[in-house]
Amino acid sequence: MNREPVIEVKVEFDQPGMKFETETGEVSMIPFYGTVKGKLFSGIVEPWGVDTQVKNQIGIRHMSARYMLTGIDSAGEKCHIYVENNGWMTDDRPSRTFRTVPTFITDSKTLAPYLHRNQFEGQGSVEEDGLWIRFYEIEH
Numbered sequence: 001m002n003r004e005p006v007i008e009v010k011v012e013f014d015q016p017g018m019k020f021e022t023e024t025g026e027v028s029m030i031p032f033y034g035t036v037k038g039k040l041f042s043g044i045v046e047p048w049g050v051d052t053q054v055k056n057q058i059g060i061r062h063m064s065a066r067y068m069l070t071g072i073d074s075a076g077e078k079c080h081i082y083v084e085n086n087g088w089m090t091d092d093r094p095s096r097t098f099r100t101v102p103t104f105i106t107d108s109k110t111l112a113p114y115l116h117r118n119q120f121e122g123q124g125s126v127e128e129d130g131l132w133i134r135f136y137e138i139e140h
Helices: none
Strands: 007-012 018-022 025-037 041-055 060-073 078-090 097-106 120-127 130-137
Touching: 007 041, 025 060, 060 097, 078 120
Parallel strands: none
Antiparallel strands: 007 025, 007 130, 018 025, 025 041, 041 060, 060 078, 078 097, 097 120, 120 130
């Protein structure tokens, strides 16, 4: 099955994040920005996005990235999309790919009926040119 992503996010980093460790695990906050392309939307990730990662004592890491997109929807209108993207992983995962569960909120009249259904999954992958997050419609 070769699915086409509905939105692709190229994540960029240029600031150090913050991290601390305790006897119960660790917490990291990683700021980011980026660019966005896809059949639904093209634009940017605003520079105040943050990926918060909390690792527990047994090595399970919960990541929650929250960020705002600004750009143009498929109808050619300016709009915004808020993304909350959650995932769980272990530090010794076998590949450089991970899955996520995204939630979208948008002010686009064209995209809202589609994106607000919460019928999507995300896939993150570390590639030669950096980190990509791709969102796909869940097929039933």
